[in-house]
Amino acid sequence: MMALRFRNCVLTVGLIAAFACQSSEPAPEASTASPAPPPPNIVVIVGDDLGYGDVGVYGSQIPTPHIDQLARDGVRLTDGHVSAAVCSPMRAGFHTGQYQNRFGWEYNPTDHDLGLPLDQKTVANHFQDAGYVTGLIGKWHLGVPEPYHPLHRGFDEFYGILGGVTSYIDSRLPGTHEWPAERAPTTRTRESQVIRDGFEVVEVEEYLTDVFAERAVDFIDRHADERFLLMLTPNTPHTPLQAIDEYMERVQHIEGDGARVYAAMVVSLDDYVGDVVAALRKHDLERDTLVVFLSDNGCINYMPEPICTNAPLAGHKRYHLEGGHRVPFILKWPAGLPQGEVYHGLASALDLYATFTAASGFEADSPDSVNLLPHLRGETSEPPHEFLYWRAAPNIAIRWGKWKMWKVNNTDIEIPAGPPGQVLPSMEYPPDHSPMGQTTVLYDLEADLGEASNIADQHPEIVERLERELEAWEAELAEPLWVNHRGTLHSLHGQTVQLFF
Incomplete structure (x- = not known):
């Protein structure tokens, strides 16, 4: 189990604005080194089944200007990985900062009575304990029963689905596009599929990715004067393949009916990223917010025809070839990271836990998580991981x-x-x-x-x-x-x- 060890620091509780360090040691001599940036807000955006080759800066023809801008303003990883090649185990590792195999979360669960073991603290638990406001908007996929609900696992706010998949919109509505048409969903009926605002089930008629984007912006608007950790897991472009006119109009150059709908979903994800960055900019938070974008695994190969690509990698979701677990991976923090850099070292989504805590002024005690900051800043030539x-x-x-x-x-x-x-x-x-x-x-x-x-x-x-x-x-x-x-x-x-x- 992970624990946090503060570096002789006392973190003010409640609505914190900064970390105050206290020490009985004599004051050090003045240094010419740049002062450390203040603890950042943290925003993580996780695409779902997004291919390594399906983002503009990774070689795609799908227009993703907002994600591409993140890369220009931050650091793009070329050898960044997730800890599993399918959704739920990846999230178990991502939310705990350690290999999920250490506590037995080996596969996608087929029994909805299962949930992330209660003896495992999440990254959100630690930041909540440190005084951050914590939010999760989107997909959880770590347990449907109430004891495993995100509001019991370190999050102050939750809006999304507890399971692994749901529909984006009623496909009978005008202006919707689905592929294959015979699989087009209309309703959300299962406990794992319904949309919840906290514990309450709510009806959502609009395109779900847009609704998740609106909720993300609303969270930032309401907590702009507080330090926050915001996990955004919008579920797109995971199946079912559904899009609306607004996004389909931008991908008419993509060949193949299924590939075109998938591309429109990627465009909706890109707009989501743009909305989040714009909200941070509106509140003058962009410089002091660490934004991470990545996918939860590689894209799929089990549709009637190819819809996506992990090129130049082999394999897909479910595979332990590179295309199953090497993903688009970008970090942007204007106050704390260089801009426009490309990093080729071997890194993992598990490292985000230690990176976040280091940026925020305390330490992560995880056997698997490495602070990426010195690597991305060029302060060491060693890769984060040997294995x-x-x-x-x-x-x-x-x-x-x-x-x-x-x-x-x-x-x-x-x-x-x-x-x-x-x-x-x-x-x-x-x-x-x-x-x-x-x-x-x-x-x-x-x-x-x-x-x-x-x-x-x-x-x-x-x-x-x-x-x-x-x-x-x-x-x-x-x-x-x-x-x-x-x-x-x-x-x-x-x-x-x-x-x-």
């Missing part, structure tokens, strides 16, 4: 600099005809740990970013070293909290393998 890890047991992967290794279960199940990534019938997967053994792949990402050539046989010493590292890491992890019931198939260098999520 990064992923596990959806029994499949497991590791990064070590340019090296990437993935150990994934073999299967004799035939890949069904039709689109890739089809979900297998619900049952316990796997029935045994790895009954048919595993395929081990090793890639040199400097020479083969697209993970096309398996060179494991050529570098047995690297495979052996990485297997030792994985064994040591796995010894620190908990057993999964539930048995996985979902899987899909993939042909990996001629071998059919099974993914678990």
